Amino acid sequence: MAIEADVVVVGGGLAGATAALSAAREGVHVHLISAKESTLRQASGLIDALGYPDPDGRSPPLANPYDGVDDLPDGHPYRVVGADALREGLALFDDAVGDRYRGGHTDRNALVATTSGRAKPTARYPRSVAPGLVSDDRDTLLVGFEAATDFDAPLAAERLTAAGVPFDVAGATIAFPGDYRADAAVTRLAHALERDEDAGNGRSTRQRLADRVRPHLGDAERVGFPAMLGDAHVEEVRADLSDRLGAEVFEIPTGPPSLPGIRLEDRLFEALDEAGVSMTTGNPVVDYETDADGDIDRVIVDRNGARIPYDADAYVLATGGLVGKGVESDRDGPREGVFGCRVPAPDDRMAWSEAGAFADHAFARFGVDTDERLRPLGSDGEPEFGNLFAAGGVVGGADVAREKSASGVSLATGLVAGRTAAEEA
Template sequence: MKTYDVMVIGSGFAGMAATLFAAERGLSVAQTGATGGIDFSTGFIDLLAVHPIAEQKVWEDPFAALVALRRDLPDHPYCRVSDDEICRALEQFTTFLGRHGLCYRGRTGKNTLTLTAAGTMKPTYLLPCTAWNGVKAWETKAPTLLVDFSGLKGLSARQIAEVRKDSWPNLKVARIKFPGMGGELYPEHMAWSMADPARRAELAQTVAPFVADAEYVGFPAILGMTDTTAVLSHLEELLGRPVFEIPTLPPSIAGPRLRAAFDRGLPALGVRTYTQKLITKAACSEEGFSFTAGSGSTSVEIFAKSAILASGRFFGKGLKANRHRIFEAVFDLPVSQPENRALWHRPEFFDPQGHEVNQAGIETDENLRPLDAQGRVFHPRLHAAGAILAHQDWMRMKCGAGLAIATAYKAVASL
C-alpha cells in the first residue's frame, strides 16, 4: 500500500488547485478523479459577478459583491474564506499556469466583460491573455473581423455579429476553410496543427483578403495547445492586426489546455496522479484514510494521513442520486438537500431564482471540514472544496472557478 500526506479526491478546478497548493507546501500528494468541470471550461476564472440571483444584479467589483453575499447568505462557502485568502489563491494558481504556458490577466478588483461563443458578454475576473485583445476591441467598439471555419460547430461568427449588431455595429464576419483539414473539425486537432508555423502562414494568407479596415481579428479558440502566446504573436505579425480568441461552446480547447498544463507541472512537484480512477472504497481511522482507487486488477490501495474531498457534484461524480434522495459518493456524508425530490426543481426551467438541487452539497465547519448527521466534524483531517460544498449556485452566481480555487486554498491551509 502506497502512503501519502494527502489524498485529493477530484480532478476539476478544486481538485487541481488543492493538489497544486498541497504539493507546493512540500506535502506528498496522490490525486484521483474522473473527468471534471475543468475539462469543459471556457478558460475564464470567475470570482463573483451575480448577487442576488433572483435579481440578476451584476457587479463590476467582485469584492463589493462578496461583502453583500456574506451579509445575505451566511452559509455560503465564500463566508469560509477571506478576501486575502482568495487573492493569494488566485495568484498562486495563475502563477503556476503562467509557468506552464497559460498566461492570465484581468483588472485588480474589477470584473471584465468578455465575448462568448453565444455572442453574449460575460463578466469574469481573470481570462486567458489570448482573449484580452477581444476585451479592448469590445470596449472601443473597434471595427473587427470575426473568423469561423466550415465544419467547426462550436462557434458561429455570424450569430455573434447578429447578437451584437446594436451594441457593436462594426463587426464583420468571414467563414473560411481551415488549412489542411476538411469535414467536421475538432478544436483540439486544429490547435495541435497550429504548432506548425507553415500552417499559421496558410491560415493568415486565407484570412488576409477579408481583413480590409478591421482593426482587430477574432478567431475561435484554436490558436495552439501549449504555445498559445507564440501562435497568437505570429498571427499578429502575419496579419498586421491584434488577434484574439473566443472560446467555442464546450468542449472547447480551454479545458484540455488547462489539464495539459497540470499534466506538465504537477509531476515535477512529486504528485502521483491516478488518472480516471474513482475511489471505490474508503475507510477512516485515527491515523488517516485507506482508499481503493479503481476496480478489478487495475485497482490501487492507498493510505493518506489527510484527505481533501473535491469531487464536485453530479458531473464530477461527487454526488449521486436515486428517485428519492442525493448521496455523497465516497464517505456517504450527509447531503444538504430539499426534503423531497419534488422540490429539487422549480416549475419554470428559467426561474431567475434557480433550482434548489443546484445548491445541494455537504455542510462544513469554518475550516471546511465536513460535518456528520449530528453536526459534528466527520474526521479532523478530512476537508472539502469546490462545487460539492452546499449553499452555492456557482453557475448562476458566476463564481465557479474562483470558489473552487479559493476553497481549495483554505482547505489545504487548514489541513
C-alpha cells in the same frame, strides 16, 4: 502494501489541483488521485470569481468580485472561507500558470466576448484571449469556420452590436484551409494550424487562412477566432496570423472540447509535478476504512480489479458536484459519492427545481455542508470525519453557473482545504 502520504487529495480538477498545491506549500507530502479526465477539458479556460451575486437576470455584472461577497447568503462557500481565501486562491493560481494568463494586475473583472455573442465577467483569462476584451474599443472582425459549427460568427457579432459594445464588430464564416468535413474535430484543425502544413497550391495553412480572412477585414484592428489556434504553440500561431493580417488576432473561448481548458489542465499538472505532488490517474476511489476514532484511515483505489490502499493523515474531497459526478442522486435523494457524506436537500423532490431552464433551482446548490475548516457535516451539525476536508463543486451553497463563480469557489475552497489538511497532517 499501502501507498503512503501526509495528505491524499481525491479529485483532479481545479479544486483538487489547488488543494494539492496549497498543501504542498505547507511542506507535506501530497498524493493526488484522479479517477478520470478533469472537467477542465470541458470548461472554457476562463477563471470566474463572481460575476452576479444576485443572479436574477436584472442585476448588472460586478465590476469587482470582492464587492459582492457580503451580499451572498450565509451558507455560500465564500461566506464560509472569506473573501481573503478567494484573493489568496487567485494568487496561487497566478503563480502556477505564470504569464499564460492575464488579469492578475487588478481586482476588477474583465468582460470577455463568448461564442454566443455575450460579454462574460471573469477574473482571469488566457493570454490568447486578452486582445479581445469587450472594454477594448478597437473595431473587430469575428471569424467562424464552416468546419466548426458551434460558432456562428455573424450572429455573435450581431448580438455584441445589440449589447452596445464600444466598437464596430462584424462576423464572417469561411472555409477552413484544406479538406475537412463539416464536423471536423477542433483538435484536428488546431494541429493543422500549429504544423502549418501545405494546404494546397503550395501555400501553407496559415497563409491560406489569412488570404481568406483578408477580404472581410475592412477597418478591423483585431480578429477573433474560435479557440483553436494551436495546442502547445498558440502564441506562435497568433503572432504569425497577426503579422499576416496586420491586425491583432485573439481567441474566443468555446465549449467542449475546449483547447484553453486542456492547456490549463496540462499546465496545472506540470505545476503539481514541480511542487513534488505524486499522482495516480485513471483509477477511482471505491472504498475507505476508518480508525478507532471514526476518522478516515485509508482509501481504497480500484486498479484494474486490484484494491490498492492509500494511507494518509488527512484527506481532501474534490470530486465535483452534480456535473462532475461527485454528488449523486436517486429517488432516495442526493449523496456524496465517495464517503457517503450528507448532502442536504428538500424532502419534496418537486422543490428541487423551478419552472424554466434558467430559474433558481435548488439542485444547483446541492453539495455537502461544511464547518469553517471545510469538514463535511452530518445531520447533527458535527463533522462526519475529523480529517476530511471538502473543496470545489462538492461543497454546497453556491449556484456557480448563475453566479459565474465556479472557478473562484474551487480556488478559495481548494486553498483552505489543502492548507487545513496539511495542518491536520
